[in-house]
Amino acid sequence: MNTKEHSNFFQGKVFAILGLLILLIVPNFVDTNVQIVFILILFYALCASCWNIVCGFVGELSLGHAVFLGVGAYISSLLLMDCSLSPWIGMFIAAAITAVFGVIVGLPCFRLHGPYFALTTIALGELIRIFVENNETVFGINLRGAMGLVLKQSGNQFIAFEFANKITYYYVLVALVAVTILVTWLIKNSKLGFYLTAIKSDPDAAESLGIKLTKYKLIAMGISCFLISFAGTFYAQYFRYVGPSRIFSHDMSVQIALIALVGGQGTVFGPLMGACLLVPITEFLSEEFGGTLPGLHLFIYGIVMILVVLYMPRGIFHPVTKLFKSIEAKLFSFGKKSVQKGEK
Amino acid sequence: VPQTVAPAATEAPTQAAAATETTTTDSADVPVVKIGFVWPLTGNSATIGQQHSDGALMAIEEINANGGIKSMGGAKIEAVVYDSETSPDVGSSRVETLCTKDNVDIIVGCYNSAVTFPASEVAQRYSTPFISMGGVKNEITERGYEWVFRVNNKASYDVAEMLKGVDLCLQASPDTAAAVEADGGLTYALVYESTDWGSDNARIWKEEADKRGWTCVLDEPVTSGQSDMSAQAIKIKKANPDVINFSFYTNDAIVFTKALFANKINPRLGVWSVGGGSQDAAFYKACSPAEYEYSFVQEDWNVSMPYLYDWAAKISEDCYAKNGYYITSFFAQGWTAAKVAIAAIEAAGTNDKEAIRQALVNLDVKLEDCADSHIILTGYPEIKFDQDGQNTFSSGTIIQYQNGVQIGFSPLSAATPGYSPIIPIPDDFATRGSTSKPWGTAPEVK
Amino acid sequence: MLDSVLLALIYGILQGGAYGAIALGLSVIFGVTRVTNFAHGAMLMLSTFLYYELFTRFGIDPYIGILLVTPVLYLLGMATQKFLITPLLKKERGTTQDPASLLLITLGLGYAISNLFMMIYGSDYKTIPTAASRSYLTVEIGDFLFTTQWSRVIAFLAAFIIGFALWFIINKTELGKKIRAVSQNRDAAAICGVDVYKTYAVAFGLGIAAVAVAGACLSEYYFVQPQVGTLFGTKSFLIVVLGGLGSIPGAILGGLIFGIVESVGAQFITSSASSMLTFILFMIMLFIRPSGLLGKGGKV
Amino acid sequence: MLDVKELRAGYGDIEIVHGISLKVLDNQIVAIVGANGAGKSTFIKALMGMIPVKKGTVTFDGQDITSLDTNKICDHGITLIPEGRQLFPQMTVEENLDIGACTPTTRKDRDRKKEEMFELLPRLRERAKQMAGTLSGGEQQMVATARALMSSPKLLVMDEPSWGLAPILVTELFQTIETVRSEGTAVLIIEQNVATTLSIADWGYVFENGNVTMEGAGSELLCDEGLKKAFLGI
Amino acid sequence: MGEIIRLEHVSKKFGGLVAVDDFSGEIETGSIVGLIGPNGAGKTTLFNMMSCTYPPTSGKIFYKGVDVTKARTDTMAARGLARTFQVTKPFGDMTVVENFMVGAFLHTKDRATARKQAEEIYDYIGMSCGRDKPANETTTVDRKKLEIGRALATKPELLLLDEVMAGCNPQEKLELVETCRKIQKCGITLVVIEHDIKTIMTLCEKIVILHRGAKLTEGTPEQVANDPRAISAYLGEDYHAGC
Numbered sequence A: 001m002n003t004k005e006h007s008n009f010f011q012g013k014v015f016a017i018l019g020l021l022i023l024l025i026v027p028n029f030v031d032t033n034v035q036i037v038f039i040l041i042l043f044y045a046l047c048a049s050c051w052n053i054v055c056g057f058v059g060e061l062s063l064g065h066a067v068f069l070g071v072g073a074y075i076s077s078l079l080l081m082d083c084s085l086s087p088w089i090g091m092f093i094a095a096a097i098t099a100v101f102g103v104i105v106g107l108p109c110f111r112l113h114g115p116y117f118a119l120t121t122i123a124l125g126e127l128i129r130i131f132v133e134n135n136e137t138v139f140g141i142n143l144r145g146a147m148g149l150v151l152k153q154s155g156n157q158f159i160a161f162e163f164a165n166k167i168t169y170y171y172v173l174v175a176l177v178a179v180t181i182l183v184t185w186l187i188k189n190s191k192l193g194f195y196l197t198a199i200k201s202d203p204d205a206a207e208s209l210g211i212k213l214t215k216y217k218l219i220a221m222g223i224s225c226f227l228i229s230f231a232g233t234f235y236a237q238y239f240r241y242v243g244p245s246r247i248f249s250h251d252m253s254v255q256i257a258l259i260a261l262v263g264g265q266g267t268v269f270g271p272l273m274g275a276c277l278l279v280p281i282t283e284f285l286s287e288e289f290g291g292t293l294p295g296l297h298l299f300i301y302g303i304v305m306i307l308v309v310l311y312m313p314r315g316i317f318h319p320v321t322k323l324f325k326s327i328e329a330k331l332f333s334f335g336k337k338s339v340q341k342g343e344k
Numbered sequence B: 001v002p003q004t005v006a007p008a009a010t011e012a013p014t015q016a017a018a019a020t021e022t023t024t025t026d027s028a029d030v031p032v033v034k035i036g037f038v039w040p041l042t043g044n045s046a047t048i049g050q051q052h053s054d055g056a057l058m059a060i061e062e063i064n065a066n067g068g069i070k071s072m073g074g075a076k077i078e079a080v081v082y083d084s085e086t087s088p089d090v091g092s093s094r095v096e097t098l099c100t101k102d103n104v105d106i107i108v109g110c111y112n113s114a115v116t117f118p119a120s121e122v123a124q125r126y127s128t129p130f131i132s133m134g135g136v137k138n139e140i141t142e143r144g145y146e147w148v149f150r151v152n153n154k155a156s157y158d159v160a161e162m163l164k165g166v167d168l169c170l171q172a173s174p175d176t177a178a179a180v181e182a183d184g185g186l187t188y189a190l191v192y193e194s195t196d197w198g199s200d201n202a203r204i205w206k207e208e209a210d211k212r213g214w215t216c217v218l219d220e221p222v223t224s225g226q227s228d229m230s231a232q233a234i235k236i237k238k239a240n241p242d243v244i245n246f247s248f249y250t251n252d253a254i255v256f257t258k259a260l261f262a263n264k265i266n267p268r269l270g271v272w273s274v275g276g277g278s279q280d281a282a283f284y285k286a287c288s289p290a291e292y293e294y295s296f297v298q299e300d301w302n303v304s305m306p307y308l309y310d311w312a313a314k315i316s317e318d319c320y321a322k323n324g325y326y327i328t329s330f331f332a333q334g335w336t337a338a339k340v341a342i343a344a345i346e347a348a349g350t351n352d353k354e355a356i357r358q359a360l361v362n363l364d365v366k367l368e369d370c371a372d373s374h375i376i377l378t379g380y381p382e383i384k385f386d387q388d389g390q391n392t393f394s395s396g397t398i399i400q401y402q403n404g405v406q407i408g409f410s411p412l413s414a415a416t417p418g419y420s421p422i423i424p425i426p427d428d429f430a431t432r433g434s435t436s437k438p439w440g441t442a443p444e445v446k
Numbered sequence C: 001m002l003d004s005v006l007l008a009l010i011y012g013i014l015q016g017g018a019y020g021a022i023a024l025g026l027s028v029i030f031g032v033t034r035v036t037n038f039a040h041g042a043m044l045m046l047s048t049f050l051y052y053e054l055f056t057r058f059g060i061d062p063y064i065g066i067l068l069v070t071p072v073l074y075l076l077g078m079a080t081q082k083f084l085i086t087p088l089l090k091k092e093r094g095t096t097q098d099p100a101s102l103l104l105i106t107l108g109l110g111y112a113i114s115n116l117f118m119m120i121y122g123s124d125y126k127t128i129p130t131a132a133s134r135s136y137l138t139v140e141i142g143d144f145l146f147t148t149q150w151s152r153v154i155a156f157l158a159a160f161i162i163g164f165a166l167w168f169i170i171n172k173t174e175l176g177k178k179i180r181a182v183s184q185n186r187d188a189a190a191i192c193g194v195d196v197y198k199t200y201a202v203a204f205g206l207g208i209a210a211v212a213v214a215g216a217c218l219s220e221y222y223f224v225q226p227q228v229g230t231l232f233g234t235k236s237f238l239i240v241v242l243g244g245l246g247s248i249p250g251a252i253l254g255g256l257i258f259g260i261v262e263s264v265g266a267q268f269i270t271s272s273a274s275s276m277l278t279f280i281l282f283m284i285m286l287f288i289r290p291s292g293l294l295g296k297g298g299k300v
Numbered sequence D: 001m002l003d004v005k006e007l008r009a010g011y012g013d014i015e016i017v018h019g020i021s022l023k024v025l026d027n028q029i030v031a032i033v034g035a036n037g038a039g040k041s042t043f044i045k046a047l048m049g050m051i052p053v054k055k056g057t058v059t060f061d062g063q064d065i066t067s068l069d070t071n072k073i074c075d076h077g078i079t080l081i082p083e084g085r086q087l088f089p090q091m092t093v094e095e096n097l098d099i100g101a102c103t104p105t106t107r108k109d110r111d112r113k114k115e116e117m118f119e120l121l122p123r124l125r126e127r128a129k130q131m132a133g134t135l136s137g138g139e140q141q142m143v144a145t146a147r148a149l150m151s152s153p154k155l156l157v158m159d160e161p162s163w164g165l166a167p168i169l170v171t172e173l174f175q176t177i178e179t180v181r182s183e184g185t186a187v188l189i190i191e192q193n194v195a196t197t198l199s200i201a202d203w204g205y206v207f208e209n210g211n212v213t214m215e216g217a218g219s220e221l222l223c224d225e226g227l228k229k230a231f232l233g234i
Numbered sequence E: 001m002g003e004i005i006r007l008e009h010v011s012k013k014f015g016g017l018v019a020v021d022d023f024s025g026e027i028e029t030g031s032i033v034g035l036i037g038p039n040g041a042g043k044t045t046l047f048n049m050m051s052c053t054y055p056p057t058s059g060k061i062f063y064k065g066v067d068v069t070k071a072r073t074d075t076m077a078a079r080g081l082a083r084t085f086q087v088t089k090p091f092g093d094m095t096v097v098e099n100f101m102v103g104a105f106l107h108t109k110d111r112a113t114a115r116k117q118a119e120e121i122y123d124y125i126g127m128s129c130g131r132d133k134p135a136n137e138t139t140t141v142d143r144k145k146l147e148i149g150r151a152l153a154t155k156p157e158l159l160l161l162d163e164v165m166a167g168c169n170p171q172e173k174l175e176l177v178e179t180c181r182k183i184q185k186c187g188i189t190l191v192v193i194e195h196d197i198k199t200i201m202t203l204c205e206k207i208v209i210l211h212r213g214a215k216l217t218e219g220t221p222e223q224v225a226n227d228p229r230a231i232s233a234y235l236g237e238d239y240h241a242g243c
């Protein structure tokens, strides 16, 4: 896994760097309207990367990850609304609580496998959604039930996580995504990553080698929830509204999982690639056809999914890097021969 | 390409006409005014969003066919329609697109309160006038946003109207009132979907009912998407309320209504619906007249409009011809919201957003002046925004289905002449609905 | 009190049977092909639209329409397997199949189907006003009134008929033997002379055909609308998992539990709380029996 | 009866079998021996249509069966006992045997055949109603053998049938193979148990890195010095 | 030296089937013990109980004097018990060396250290397929070696080998026997299940024959080979004659 992927990634480095540069620089020079799409790309990339940390590595499909996104969003927003705590601090408190919550939830869930696991996470998501919708207060905290949390504008203050222009939001996301990808990469190359991959390929063998299955799954879960909670805080601050029927929705969970799966689960950059492919398609189609032919955009979305799976069943990451590599090899075949000789 | 009804759709006939004569105006010279719409066209409330859309687009068509915005030299109106997918984040992203890419002059949306909240905030941030339509949540216009206006009522209005309707019923039938009194006062059951809309209505109803000293015998939130509501029917039957109030969207409203009828549940003061699903044309296609006979609905428009005003009757016919249904609350809401936007632009006489906002602030339209402008199809006596941007005159009608026909009786101004509410509800399950007329039939004015 | 609980129990059982009927097809498909068919709800919806068309155009009652629609859906199921799933399985021949890609493809198919119908039919709620949906089974003893549409009773019975038919086919026929063989080891089945992909297609077809029968029952008492699938789809999954994936009695049992808990639970707590209760119960049961109530032990 | 010409096959882009020609005549026992990884199993998989054939032809009884689907090849009368048993774990032993004869032609004889198998391997009768997945390794191997014989094949292909068998059973197994042959079935067998195999084989092939390096009558090969060194550890 | 693992009246039932029936015995530290018996005798089941994959239905297991009857597999590994599987279970997505690294991570957190140890093991057990070959593309023998190496990487004191030589030709078997000896020299106790009597006779100091879940006999290879019960139940007259 590691060695292979590294070489892949670094051999396609021209494109990788190009891609990252586009993500870093281009949003500065486009309309706000395009910036929104970039923000959504990174937002979903962030969520999908977090999903990937636990599900991609362990090989179980969680279809309820929006719950943790929502918990993060709720906690940091409540801290802001009720305790006037800056989201910059609140998001860490939220992350810590979400991580603990994730571990508690994961404890029973990870006893299940395959479809049982996937569908239990669906049930969990629905349960939390209905619960929040129907309960105004929980433990004396006013969750405002189905109405959701409306964050008041407080003027463009950095301290309040509120910015005048989209680009600032964007760079906040860039930082979050960078951290997440870095964490993913570190995990992948550490004991944890080896253990998770081992668990994914054969839990029995893994256990016989002294790997505590639940412990490592839960560590991954904790990290994943910690990070996705940041995405939740971002969501709340960016849209300035957190409603249970969306943030805890099955649709949201599925979307997160889809992007990671289409990108390539268990890979470091897959989720980002998945988001780069799917989010613009959705946004474009929904804008173009949402008003005239409701349903068309989701229809095409479905077809795209089918095609991706049929032709790249393990996600777009490997085929795309392979393609980049071969293009690169052609483009730079000149200088390459000497390099290869040198290597040998 | 987003839906652009305007020039393309209406120019075809006019161009054909123009071709036979000579080209009168160079179409390139005519300025274009853009109105943005964000509606739920997919998802749970899609049928409703579709009717809004139908109404608004027909209103725009009408204006364009009649020479566009006069104060701007006959400017044509272009509608840019997006689907909110009933999701707050999609909705607010679309509003942002409207503000930045499409650069519209005014925005109308988004029906669901949960979507309207963040979406109207985006409009506020971009200093673009936003007309909230459909969303009844009080807080939408209580945030001090100067760019946000609401034509339709708040939730508290809806409920207040209904309770007033119940009062009227009690007055209309003193015997029933006495019987209710004798049984220890009026009792009611609240059944509602557990979304912000449903629970808001229930909460406000309770507050108002407490003031009147009524007793709540059942408070039942239901998760939306039920395929059977027999369990709820049993519960209601056991609670035996005088009034049932329900708030459901179309799908649950259908299932609920059928369950009530099957279980022969017949509260003496009737079944009252806040609207939502029971204002939807689809509801009436799915239910038989017997099932909704005698039920009360808070309609967000004056159902008597087509009978009171010829021009409204004409629009209703056109609507039927085009969409297969007569005017509904949602169609009327869409229509009026679009017309208000147009009126503001007409008054401003320019694309300048601040001028349009000012025009909205100053807007004052009375129903009786609408004979030519056809602005108010929703049956409000007047449209005038208060300092919060709320139209304080917005009011609906309480109607009762009698022989399958909508009979308005509250407020009195919207009452169908010659009718009064049937109270107590007769126990005629065997014959109920046998003489009912199809839905949409006009009442014979007595 | 007892009255209403008894009533609620009966309604719950009826409703649960209907849930079970819908979930059965899903269970069969999973049992054989290990595919969690996320397009299940969409296919259910598709079948109800076919019944709707038959009824409005030709006045054919859905119960009779079954004869026409079921073969069509059977073919659709076979086609799905043949053109979407088999290529995937072939591609991954030899290696263990990756559940993620199968999930994605059926999810994509579900999106495509339900939104295609959204485009064609709009989001209107349509009903099929047949005799069975308009006539009621009523039992009235004094104050005790039990009443329900005949179509719901039929849906309940259908669960057992479909369930028995599927059980019979799978456990008692030659075809069933092949289906089970393929489900347990496709390579081995192939060397025994079983046409693996055809058997898969047949199994998928059977599952979808079962959905079509359930769809007929559903369309007699519920409405026809492109979103219907999402509603029943998710529920079917929970039911099938609760009962044990791949188990036919399990699907019916799971359905009954869901129906009863929802209905009886609502007599003691609010309806929305009782929906939560079903989810909580679902999770608790799974934690006690990680492979469902009647599931075959071990990992899936 | 089986004639393989210049067969090339492999996994994905990797070619493992580089042009192998091989013949099985009527009523013969033919053995394939070779080190681990020589490509024996891969050759068999290609032969049986379980992986695509890149080049070359396979003819059986004069008919071209190259690249047919596995089940079609079975219909021609070839069955395989695969490497690693491959039973239907959640079906009973009896049902496993039933599947062995599930084509319309073989089904007629099913009950008689099953009885024969139970005679041949009495242990199976004891376990007839047990789920195959819960059998021990050796019991599973018996089921696999019996299942393959259920269809009365013209050619029986065996990939390491003695894998995991106790010595007693290995002896029995080779007796079984000879019995099968005496009833008119040709056998193509891959075995690590080189000495025993070659001693009963009419003809043997030695595979090395995807090529045939040697062939000859079983007893001849047994005496070959090079072979002895390589495989018999002598 | 003392015993490393002791089983007391251990039984295992699967439903009505008694797979292991009242088995008692112990294994000397540092020895190589062979476990043989007909198919279905319960050898693998015994291994599974020793490695705590599932608990016995009755009886007790002591590992280094501690009662581990109800312990979990992963803790057994940490205590120094490693095993291989009869049906090999490589981590297919990883390379050979990475497979070893997973084992090595039991005692280190550091990736470089783990890699170093893994490479040592690769050389130690004499694999030749290439360090970075994906594990699911390796041959049967290499998979067997992979299983052994991965178990070794956890630095065990007791190693249970379940038919690692099945499917290997005599030459390869000889190699594996050498490997086993080498492992024993490092002070690791070995229990080996094998059907190849010749191999096991040369390799083991002590042999236990299991028959229908119970211990039939045990002793040195010569004792066992001449035990009439062993001959009739397992070895067969042929084998005896052949000797």
Ligand SMILES: Nc1ncnc2c1ncn2[C@@H]1O[C@H](COP(=O)(O)OP(=O)(O)OP(=O)(O)O)[C@@H](O)[C@H]1O
Pocket: C094, D011, D014, D016, D034, D035, D036, D037, D038, D039, D040, D041, D042, D043, D083, E136, E137, E138, E139, E140, E141, E167
């Ligand atoms: N699924 C696979 N994908 C890629 N390569 C494979 C696969 N299976 C086997 N190989 C490779 O093919 C080569 C030949 O393997 P094969 O199984 O045919 O050998 P064999 O002669 O049967 O040996 P054995 O005695 O181990 O069964 C080996 O080098 C192995 O690495």
Ligand SMILES: Nc1ncnc2c1ncn2[C@@H]1O[C@H](COP(=O)(O)OP(=O)(O)OP(=O)(O)O)[C@@H](O)[C@H]1O
Pocket: D134, D135, D136, D137, D138, D139, D164, E014, E017, E018, E019, E037, E038, E039, E040, E041, E042, E043, E044, E045, E046, E086
């Ligand atoms: N999980 C299980 N469920 C039911 N029965 C089982 C299970 N595992 C093993 N058995 C039964 O227990 C008995 C012993 O099996 P075990 O695998 O231990 O045999 P073994 O001695 O390893 O045989 P072999 O040498 O063939 O591998 C067998 O009869 C088998 O059918």
Ligand SMILES: [Mg+2]
Pocket: D040, D041, D042, D083, D159
């Ligand atoms: Mg082989």
Ligand SMILES: [Mg+2]
Pocket: D137, E043, E044, E045, E086
């Ligand atoms: Mg064993």
